[in-house]
Amino acid sequence: MPRRSILALFSLVLFLFVPATGFCKQKARVKHLTSITGNKEIGQFGLLGGVFFDENKNRLYVADTTNNRILAFDSDLKFVSEFTAGGALDSPTSLVRDGRGRFFVAGPGKGRVLLIDIAGKHTERIDFSAVPKANPVHPGNLAVDSEDRLYVVDKANQRIVVFNSNMRFERQIRVKDGRGLSDVKVGPGGRIYALNTVDGSVCVFDARGKRVLKFGKRGTARGEFRFPVSLAVDRKGLIYVVDQHMNNVLVFNRKGEFLFDFSQLGWREGRLHFPSYIHINSAGRIFIVDRQNARISVFE
Amino acid sequence: MIMYPHRIHTYYLAFFATFMLSVTAPCMANAKNTAVSFKKCLTCHPDIKKELPQEGAHRPFKELQCSSCHNPHAAKYKDLVKEEIGKLCRSCHQGNKGLADKKHGHRPFEEGECLACHRPHASKNPRLLKEKDEQLCFGCHSKEGSFSKKNKHDPVSKGRCLRCHSPHTSDHESLARKQSSQLCVTCHSIKKKKAQKAHLGYPVEGTNCMSCHSPHGSDRKALVKGSLHQPFARERCRTCHNGLSSQDPLGLKGKGASICIDCHPEIPEDFKKVNAHINQGVFCVACHTPHASDVGHLKKAKEAKICFNCHEDTKRHTRDKRNEHKHPLLKEGKCSPCHRPHGSNFRLFFAADEINVCTGCHERHAKFTHPVGKDAIDPRSKRDITCITCHNLMGSPEQFALRFDRKKQLCIQCHKGY
Numbered sequence: 001m002p003r004r005s006i007l008a009l010f011s012l013v014l015f016l017f018v019p020a021t022g023f024c025k026q027k028a029r030v031k032h033l034t035s036i037t038g039n040k041e042i043g044q045f046g047l048l049g050g051v052f053f054d055e056n057k058n059r060l061y062v063a064d065t066t067n068n069r070i071l072a073f074d075s076d077l078k079f080v081s082e083f084t085a086g087g088a089l090d091s092p093t094s095l096v097r098d099g100r101g102r103f104f105v106a107g108p109g110k111g112r113v114l115l116i117d118i119a120g121k122h123t124e125r126i127d128f129s130a131v132p133k134a135n136p137v138h139p140g141n142l143a144v145d146s147e148d149r150l151y152v153v154d155k156a157n158q159r160i161v162v163f164n165s166n167m168r169f170e171r172q173i174r175v176k177d178g179r180g181l182s183d184v185k186v187g188p189g190g191r192i193y194a195l196n197t198v199d200g201s202v203c204v205f206d207a208r209g210k211r212v213l214k215f216g217k218r219g220t221a222r223g224e225f226r227f228p229v230s231l232a233v234d235r236k237g238l239i240y241v242v243d244q245h246m247n248n249v250l251v252f253n254r255k256g257e258f259l260f261d262f263s264q265l266g267w268r269e270g271r272l273h274f275p276s277y278i279h280i281n282s283a284g285r286i287f288i289v290d291r292q293n294a295r296i297s298v299f300e
Numbered sequence: 301m302i303m304y305p306h307r308i309h310t311y312y313l314a315f316f317a318t319f320m321l322s323v324t325a326p327c328m329a330n331a332k333n334t335a336v337s338f339k340k341c342l343t344c345h346p347d348i349k350k351e352l353p354q355e356g357a358h359r360p361f362k363e364l365q366c367s368s369c370h371n372p373h374a375a376k377y378k379d380l381v382k383e384e385i386g387k388l389c390r391s392c393h394q395g396n397k398g399l400a401d402k403k404h405g406h407r408p409f410e411e412g413e414c415l416a417c418h419r420p421h422a423s424k425n426p427r428l429l430k431e432k433d434e435q436l437c438f439g440c441h442s443k444e445g446s447f448s449k450k451n452k453h454d455p456v457s458k459g460r461c462l463r464c465h466s467p468h469t470s471d472h473e474s475l476a477r478k479q480s481s482q483l484c485v486t487c488h489s490i491k492k493k494k495a496q497k498a499h500l501g502y503p504v505e506g507t508n509c510m511s512c513h514s515p516h517g518s519d520r521k522a523l524v525k526g527s528l529h530q531p532f533a534r535e536r537c538r539t540c541h542n543g544l545s546s547q548d549p550l551g552l553k554g555k556g557a558s559i560c561i562d563c564h565p566e567i568p569e570d571f572k573k574v575n576a577h578i579n580q581g582v583f584c585v586a587c588h589t590p591h592a593s594d595v596g597h598l599k600k601a602k603e604a605k606i607c608f609n610c611h612e613d614t615k616r617h618t619r620d621k622r623n624e625h626k627h628p629l630l631k632e633g634k635c636s637p638c639h640r641p642h643g644s645n646f647r648l649f650f651a652a653d654e655i656n657v658c659t660g661c662h663e664r665h666a667k668f669t670h671p672v673g674k675d676a677i678d679p680r681s682k683r684d685i686t687c688i689t690c691h692n693l694m695g696s697p698e699q700f701a702l703r704f705d706r707k708k709q710l711c712i713q714c715h716k717g718y
């Protein structure tokens with residue numbers, strides 16, 4: 001065979017093969033940045049509840065459930081302060097902060113959501129008396145929207161209870177065809193995202209509460225959940241779901257199509273062990289409560 | 301020599317014929333040799349030869365097509381079978397294509413262990429079953445419990461398990477052939493006066509018979525289960541249900557779980573915890589039966605069966621053959637010695653923190669163990685070491701349910717430089 005032909009054939013193979021292997025190697029779409037762990041200054045973390053990033057103050061707040069406190073970290077994730085609301089906190093789990101600077105903290109042990117106004121130095125319980133109920137409200141995770149509405153997961157009635165900015169009961173969003181409601185977030189455009197752990201479904205509602213999308217199920221195939229416990233939505237509308245038993249995070253597009261997952265079981269930095277909650281700030285930083293490792297793992 | 305076209309054609313045909321003969325003749329010779337060689341199998345395997353005359357012999361076996369299942373030279377699998385048993389059988393026995401899509405599967409079927417129940421060559425029992433009727437089922441399933449009670453369900457007395465159960469898969473729990481409300485009425489009419497009187501006039505058609513009755517056996521009349529909810533025992537149905545004159549007699553009087561809490565006011569405290577198994581409606585009946593049960597605390601079934609209804613991935617994990625090392629309580633189907641089913645302020649619904657939940661039973665380990673607790677920090681995660689830092693009691697391939705091989709992996713997870 002002439003030398004020129006051999007060279008041409010070799011070049012063709014190289015041209016096809018090398019880019020193919022390059023495409024096959026997946027670039028890391030999400031990288032681990034750092035972890036927030038207990039230390040001498042703040043002591044050991046107990047059982048951790050939720051986290052919330054206050055965009056106005058550039059502060060990350062962490063609910064330390066066992067130690068009845070909320071810890072504040074700055075944008076460099078350095079510890080700033082802790083507060084206990086004068087002893088009013090009792091096993092705080094989820095927490096959020098609205099545009100007016102008011103904290104809302106769920107305390108399922110007392111069946112209540114506390115409003116903590118640090119500036120006004122007062123604390124009050126959100127009034128559930130106007131909320132229609134079969135079972136007493138059992139508050140789970142919380143969310144706020146851009147108009148300071150508060151969204152409360154009511155596990156005992158498989159619904160999201162919505163309070164207006166004056167903390168008056170506004171409406172309820174029943175999450176029908178789902179079992180084991182566990183988390184809620186408000187995403188771009190005011191869409192409401194609800195996660196059902198037992199049947200592994202994500203329900204998306206428009207701002208009026210009409211369901212516009214439902215996706216996800218439990219199973220063993222790629223993109224299916226084993227035990228989803230929390231979800232978050234980034235500013236592009238990508239939906240991140242924490243799977244506690246797979247110890248990873250699955251990412252879906254706006255249509256609910258599976259895109260990729262990241263992380264795995266482990267104890268070292270960047271790995272997760274029974275993660276329980278996720279929050280994403282407007283800069284795209286992903287904060288995951290790595291519960292069994294007693295830390296907050298930060299990705300971006 | 302001049303080659304005329306018709307001669308080229310003839311020579312071409314002759315060449316082609318010779319070529320084909322040379323290719324096919326050895327194959328035919330081999331085929332003849334193959335038939336002879338499988339008869340040769342019986343020369344070395346005389347015990348198998350005795351099974352041949354049996355009426356119910358497996359067809360490939362009867363026709364001496366040994367190579368349908370076995371490789372005569374070498375194979376990866378025991379007894380020189382060509383493939384994993386489950387895959388091998390399914391290569392011919394595809395059966396009803398929807399079989400594998402059903403919700404519940406008999407474990408040997410799901411795990412491809414067809415030979416747990418069937419003989420591969422011949423059997424005096426129909427469908428190549430190893431044993432007849434209940435003798436086969438009781439080879440794995442205990443005869444204790446409801447099977448040993450004074451009054452037995454007729455199919456149980458006659459060993460006819462398959463009257464009610466499907467041996468492979470089913471869309472219904474416990475591999476029932478139909479939903480309970482439809483299965484029982486195929487034999488038992490509940491419209492007769494006697495049945496209506498026994499149900500105190502309530503229209504029970506379409507309800508779950510097993511809420512009250514044992515399908516296998518009971519010491520009580522009418523196969524009613526052993527432990528009774530007090531209102532049920534006293535025939536005070538109206539404690540929870542509407543009256544017979546109501547438009548919906550079986551409807552419940554109260555809303556949600558208040559119907560249970562009204563009599564059990566101490567229970568809600570169990571749910572006022574950081575982690576709580578709380579749900580909508582009368583969620584108590586997710587785990588408990590309001591009528592009768594053969595399990596303590598009026599549970600609907602054995603603990604693990606109830607828990608695995610929702611924790612299906614945990615069920616898969618514990619049943620994975622690779623995870624052979626697990627806590628013995630799990631093998632007994634017990635969850636509540638370690639986990640609190642109503643609620644817990646500890647991680648993973650534990651009854652106590654991750655050390656005390658273990659040392660409550662493993663007392664020796666409380667005094668003699670690798671350092672654990674707040675003064676022993678895992679260098680990987682910077683949190684305190686507990687029992688479950690090293691052990692995964694839900695199932696692990698490693699001995700003592702350790703997370704890593706204790707001889708070459710476990711210690712160096714933390715102790716570097718050795």
